């Protein structure tokens with residue numbers, strides 16, 4: 001393998017001056033912690049100790065609101081301020097984009113400009129950044145697509161159908177969950193195949209599903225979310241020299257919410273904190289990567305220092321493979337690690353903390369830990385039992401108005417729920433009450449069909465191998481290309497070992513009607529044209545910049561205009577289509593903002609940003625609005641007033657987890673996370689009946705409610721009271737006005753990632769034509785191979801056969817071949833894997 005070195009060294013590896021005395025590696029000459037006294041002022045002694053500790057591994061374990069995240073930010077600031085590390089030598093990992101943006105803000109507030117160049121990001125963003133840069137080493141296109149959960153399910157649905165796997169009970173969701181679990185355990189197809197029980201038809205079938213899924217993603221040059229982490233781990237393991245570049249660069253790695261890391265994420269951290277061995281150091285040196293002064297006496301570059309913070313009581317991602325053992329076993333994995341415990345809570349009132357303590361105490365197998373504050377009891381918790389979900393929502397809306405009148409800003413109020421479906425009633429009432437609100441990470445803008453359509457155009461341009469994207473837009477807007485045509489293109493592609501897109505270009509030889517043929521070619525041409533717009537000028541290519549390339553917004557505008565996507569929506573009679581057209585135009589506006597704010601960034605950067613944001617959460621607080629979000633999204637955040645809604649059996653604990661081992665305990669931790677987000681006011685509410693899946697059913701108060709001592713809650717309408725009034729019958733559901741969800745998520749789209757990652761596609765030194773080819777995708781070329789009726793040929797897959805007919809012109813000539821064993825096939829002569837006998 002060859003070492004990938006970056007001519008422009010975009011990560012700043014070469015910039016760091018060397019402190020010969022600083023054996024921990026290459027940071028600026030340290031003035032020592034004393035210089036950053038002002039950064040430790042206002043911290044308690046344990047927090048200060050954690051900020052100032054300078055060993056190799058540090059574990060901070062503490063309950064909610066005790067300042068763990070605060071310690072991380074101060075620690076980063078202190079390293080930089082004390083000139084012990086360059087910002088570029090710091091990698092801080094948080095769980096959501098929102099948390100990353102907040103952390104960056106806090107560090108910037110402490111340091112000002114000096115904070116630039118730091119990597120503060122989620123695991124996924126950091127990995128995408130690495131993978132885009134190193135894609136070549138993995139045999140992956142730098143423009144690889146990131147598949148979200150819906151994309152995964154579409155592919156799995158096709159595979160399951162083809163394999164008739166549904167007869168064995170496989171569903172796209174079940175296969176997806178299983179694949180995700182395996183990937184989070186760093187188990188790939190080969191590993192799974194080795195351990196599969198060949199006598200179990202289910203296992204054998206799953207293996208085939210997994211295998212096909214993996215192949216399709218590879219063919220499409222696509223990665224799913226779990227791949228982002230696991231592929232980075234494989235990359236580092238397979239290419240120690242690539243790994244060394246990052247091991248050398250990041251001298252301080254800090255991970256927030258460590259209790260929720262899964263095995264793959266854990267492995268990634270292990271790789272990143274490994275020392276660089278002397279032989280690799282020597283090779284780096286040979287390649288001009290600065291290593292002098294970074295090595296210790298044995299000639300190694302020591303591993304990065306690692307700081308992790310977490311709270312095992314807040315572990316809520318077991319379903320995604322999070323492994324609490326990562327935190328429990330930290331001391332074993334990192335011998336000599338320093339452990340700091342924080343005890344005092346600075347966030348909430350004592351009443352809120354007492355409720356949290358009482359609830360979490362019911363979990364066994366945990367270290368006893370009690371949250372306390374010096375700030376006093378504060379108000380009691382307010383409880384409310386609604387007759388229906390609407391009644392509950394009305395209570396929430398009324399209380400929010402009351403808080404607002406009392407001077408609490410909307411942005412300092414949040415409403416949490418267990419499942420996204422619960423937003424319906426809340427949104428309906430909020431819209432009616434004209435309450436400004438925003439759904440964080442809810443029904444996402446990007447998940448809307450029309451946005452996915454428009455995005456699919458962009459994806460098809462960026463990654464010509466992405467079959468999913470191109471098939472999505474093949475007949476969107478309608479252009480007369482039916483499913484039969486789609487299938488014949490797909491099988492032509494399959495038979496000729498072509499991508500779907502290449503097969504489209506050969507449409508005129510497929511024997512389709514002239515109108516359909518034209519429609520297919522027009523679409524292929526439109527995509528090629530758009531791809532050509534993205535090619536930088538020769539100067540840009542020479543200099544490795546995007547100079548001369550069209551802006552993302554121009555490309556999208558061109559695609560929308562020429563495809564007629566917006567126009568079709570505008571001309572439709574369906575009243576919903578007007579909103580859809582507006583949404584697509586909103587996307588266009590978004591690309592304009594992107595272009596303005598990220599000069600030099602390209603289409604792939606935009607697509608990456610969207611996929612990362614869409615999957616994890618939304619970006620920023622639109623100030624002045626109440627935030628609605630799931631309990632999972634709420635992690636790490638805090639608000640003056642918090643409403644926990646739907647505290648009912650079946651919702652919390654959720655019915656899916658109630659029967660699973662460890663399920664109720666994990667749900668209890670989720671409740672605990674919710675409670676501990678509140679600073680001053682906490683509201684717990686439930687409904688006596690709730691409509692789910694179109695059916696109204698009686699709801700029971702959550703078992704967790706009973707775990708909170710009575711004296712802490714002031715019930716405005718108690719579960720008991722409501723029942724004694726015979727209130728299990730739902731009150732007539734409020735008449736619907738305003739429709740569901742007409743506000744909400746659209747407004748959130750306008751926010752952006754401060755931590756935006758810019759991935760420059762490796763294009764230095766590629767001449768324009770080659771670069772253009774890379775964008776549109778080229779394969780083998782048989783030159784002017786002439787074939788005539790009666791010729792015998794050999795195909796790599798189909799064996800030998802006889803040419804029956806030749807149609808088409810020039811590079812689009814197609815041979816109709818009768819294979820001896822494989823039947824009739826149509827082959828594109830120019831590129832099919834064939835030879836003349």
Ligand SMILES: Nc1ncnc2c1ncn2[C@@H]1O[C@H](COP(=O)(O)OP(=O)(O)OP(=O)(O)O)[C@@H](O)[C@H]1O
Nearest residue numbers: 042043044063064065066067068069070346347636
């Ligand atoms: N020493 C301190 N003095 C004053 N305020 C503090 C101190 N330490 C932390 N805080 C404040 O307490 C609140 C909680 O801190 P932080 O968010 O860092 O806690 P955490 O341990 O990360 O919580 P969680 O477990 O919920 O993520 C924040 O508002 C923070 O600014």
Ligand SMILES: [Mg+2]
Nearest residue numbers: 068069070636
């Ligand atoms: Mg925190």
